[in-house]
Amino acid sequence: MTTPESARVEPVDESVTTTTVEELRPLYRQMLAIRRLEEASAKAYSQGKIGGFLHLIIGQEAVCVGAIAALAADDYVVATYREHGHAYAKGVAARPIMAELYGKKTGLVKGLGGSMHLFDKSKGFLGGYGIVGGHVPIAAGAALAAKYRGDGKVAMCFFGEGASTIGGFAEGIALAALWKLPAVFICENNQYSMGTPLYRSLAVEDVSLRALAHGMARDRFDGDDVVKVKRRIAEAVQRARDTSEPTLVEVVTYRFRGHSMSDPGLYRTKDEVEEWKRRDPLTRSRQRLIDLGATEADVVALEDDVKAEIEDAVHFAETSPAADAYLPYVIKE
Amino acid sequence: MPVISYREALNQAMREEMERDPDVFIMGEEVGHYNGAYKVTQGLLNHFSERRVIDAPIAEMGFAGIGVGAAMVGLRPIIEFMTFNFSLVAIDQIVNNAAKIFQMSGGQFNVPIVFRGPGGPAVQVGSQHSQSLESFYANVPGLKVVMPSTAYDAKGLLKTAIRDDNPVVFIEGETLYNSTWEVPTTEYLIPFGKADVKRVGQHVTLIAWSKMVWTCLDAAKELAKDGIEAEVVDVRSLRPLDHDTICSSVAKTGRCVIVEVGWPVAGYGAEVAYQVQRACLDQLDAPIERVTSDDVPMPYAKNLEDEVQPQIKDVIAAVKRALYLA
Numbered sequence: 068m069t070t071p072e073s074a075r076v077e078p079v080d081e082s083v084t085t086t087t088v089e090e091l092r093p094l095y096r097q098m099l100a101i102r103r104l105e106e107a108s109a110k111a112y113s114q115g116k117i118g119g120f121l122h123l124i125i126g127q128e129a130v131c132v133g134a135i136a137a138l139a140a141d142d143y144v145v146a147t148y149r150e151h152g153h154a155y156a157k158g159v160a161a162r163p164i165m166a167e168l169y170g171k172k173t174g175l176v177k178g179l180g181g182s183m184h185l186f187d188k189s190k191g192f193l194g195g196y197g198i199v200g201g202h203v204p205i206a207a208g209a210a211l212a213a214k215y216r217g218d219g220k221v222a223m224c225f226f227g228e229g230a231s232t233i234g235g236f237a238e239g240i241a242l243a244a245l246w247k248l249p250a251v252f253i254c255e256n257n258q259y260s261m262g263t264p265l266y267r268s269l270a271v272e273d274v275s276l277r278a279l280a281h282g283m284a285r286d287r288f289d290g291d292d293v294v295k296v297k298r299r300i301a302e303a304v305q306r307a308r309d310t311s312e313p314t315l316v317e318v319v320t321y322r323f324r325g326h327s328m329s330d331p332g333l334y335r336t337k338d339e340v341e342e343w344k345r346r347d348p349l350t351r352s353r354q355r356l357i358d359l360g361a362t363e364a365d366v367v368a369l370e371d372d373v374k375a376e377i378e379d380a381v382h383f384a385e386t387s388p389a390a391d392a393y394l395p396y397v398i399k400e
Numbered sequence: 401m402p403v404i405s406y407r408e409a410l411n412q413a414m415r416e417e418m419e420r421d422p423d424v425f426i427m428g429e430e431v432g433h434y435n436g437a438y439k440v441t442q443g444l445l446n447h448f449s450e451r452r453v454i455d456a457p458i459a460e461m462g463f464a465g466i467g468v469g470a471a472m473v474g475l476r477p478i479i480e481f482m483t484f485n486f487s488l489v490a491i492d493q494i495v496n497n498a499a500k501i502f503q504m505s506g507g508q509f510n511v512p513i514v515f516r517g518p519g520g521p522a523v524q525v526g527s528q529h530s531q532s533l534e535s536f537y538a539n540v541p542g543l544k545v546v547m548p549s550t551a552y553d554a555k556g557l558l559k560t561a562i563r564d565d566n567p568v569v570f571i572e573g574e575t576l577y578n579s580t581w582e583v584p585t586t587e588y589l590i591p592f593g594k595a596d597v598k599r600v601g602q603h604v605t606l607i608a609w610s611k612m613v614w615t616c617l618d619a620a621k622e623l624a625k626d627g628i629e630a631e632v633v634d635v636r637s638l639r640p641l642d643h644d645t646i647c648s649s650v651a652k653t654g655r656c657v658i659v660e661v662g663w664p665v666a667g668y669g670a671e672v673a674y675q676v677q678r679a680c681l682d683q684l685d686a687p688i689e690r691v692t693s694d695d696v697p698m699p700y701a702k703n704l705e706d707e708v709q710p711q712i713k714d715v716i717a718a719v720k721r722a723l724y725l726a
Binding site: 143145174175176177178179180184186187188193194196197198201202203204205206207208209210211212213215222234235237238239241242245246393395396397398 | 425451454456457459461462463464465466467468469470471472473474475489492493496497501502503504505506507508509541542544566
């Protein structure tokens with residue numbers, strides 16, 4: 068098992084993870100909503116109500132929630148096909164996400180994109196992409212536009228460690244470093260490229276080291292604590308905003324489920340999965356809230372609220388009309 | 401009216417559009433300090449700045465994708481491929497991203513980007529640098545594909561491409577850069593989907609694009625000596641295709657020969673042939689003929705290279721077959 072702490076790039080004062088109930092509560096709420104959204108979509112998928120590929124982020128929620136919490140509302144996010152959580156963290160409501168998974172007219176992209184292709188222009192969410200690594204240059208392009216206009220925006224790109232072996236990643240970060248683009252590249256290292264573990268896909272398992280070849284700033288840490296993720300990513304966001312320099316950040320995490328719904332995950336031992344479940348970022352944040360003085364009743368009320376939100380999203384998706392038009396969104400010739 | 405080169409016409413188009421719209425910028429290998437591998441961007445860096453004329457390292461997938469990302473948030477990039485052969489290492493960005501994002505995002509994000517550069521065989525540059533990829537791109541919904549044959553068309557079509565809100569694949573004729581044509585000094589734009597009749601004739605319709613238009617015009621001159629008047633229709637944009645001009649010409653002549661420098665199998669000419677027979681079956685007096693390159697990677701030796709590509713004699717032979725003279 069990877070021991071990311073030993074590979075930390077630079078010592079960071081752990082006091083940066085000091086937090087308050089006021090800060091942590093919304094982060095915990097977002098993580099929980101994402102988990103409940105994913106669980107509800109898994110259920111709908113098994114009922115045949117959601118088709119195609121469905122990649123769940125359960126176990127990794129602290130990464131997208133913590134990272135996106137470090138952004139301003141009008142910054143850009145570009146994500147992979149495992150992006151329901153990123154869209155939600157960027158401000159997209161559960162209703163249009165779930166309706167999109169159901170392929171409904173009321174879906175975020177009108178039933179034209181599906182699980183892997185959520186987009187929301189109004190939230191600066193530049194999309195979920197299904198070709199591994201092909202979206203990394205897109206994030207660099209959004210960052211280039213920010214620099215071109217001098218509007219101070221930052222582009223944040225998420226990808227898995229599996230993307231670090233493909234050309235789109237290599238070229239995207241190389242150009243971002245060369246042109247000093249205000250971007251934050253976040254490798255969500257969940258330790259398996261589909262069914263292939265790190266040691267069988269990477270000669271050097273520390274993805275953040277790729278930054279060295281480009282003279283790019285880097286960071287590497289585990290993604291169990293959402294507050295830590297937020298603080299450490301905030302340093303990279305600040306660097307992008309203040310000095311227009313990109314950062315490659317590797318966050319070591321773990322997905323509790325298979326690569327997609329069709330993957331039973333037989334390439335991992337039960338012990339390994341259980342070990343990581345003991346590090347569940349949601350359990351940790353919940354306990355932290357209590358330790359910080361939130362009452363059990365407060366937390367339960369929040370959890371009930373999330374439950375209702377997701378039930379409402381499912382009901383909305385179930386009762387929405389079917390997708391009905393695609394021609395208006397094919398270019399006119 | 402001044403007579404200028406195809407190269408100069410493209411340069412003028414970019415210069416004018418960059419003056420007109422501060423969101424237009426050009427990015428590619430050697431476009432700035434080197435003034436363009438084929439000198440199409442000559443002088444643009446001096447006239448504008450490094451902010452708007454961006455020299456990219458050899459990373460087509462990277463800078464094509466950066467163009468897509470910048471276009472999604474409102475800039476209007478012109479991405480130059482040194483040659484379209486190199487677009488193949490960026491084709492994921494063109495096909496999976498640029499072409500799909502408008503539809504995939506439910507109409508939220510459009511991608512106003514131009515991918516341009518020379519394509520088609522040049523002279524003895526070997527198989528990896530001698531290919532016509534328009535049939536690849538014309539297959540993809542979400543892209544527009546444009547291939548001008550003259551300086552006049554090049555300027556008017558490139559200006560339209562830069563102003564288009566969708567991704568445009570703009571393939572220039574690698575051997576046409578020095579060709580000249582009359583180009584007005586006043587501004588003009590040429591809409592996509594409007595074919596141009598480059599020569600009027602009543603006996604046979606020749607349909608072509610890019611450098612094959614010139615081959616067809618040369619063949620038409622030869623045919624005229626035998627009293628055969630060929631009409632040469634330059635489609636100019638492959639996607640969208642101007643069915644009306646093509647079909648009204650074929651309806652008039654009753655004979656159709658499609659000439660392309662690309663490969664025969666699944667080549668764009670096959671699509672044109674399908675459209676023509678679908679719309680003009682009753683007017684056709686003979687089967688539609690196609691003239692293409694041979695079904696091989698391009699050889700290097702000059703004599704073999706010529707043999708592989710459609711020559712004037714090949715066009716004449718096809719016309720004679722269509723007229724039942726052969």
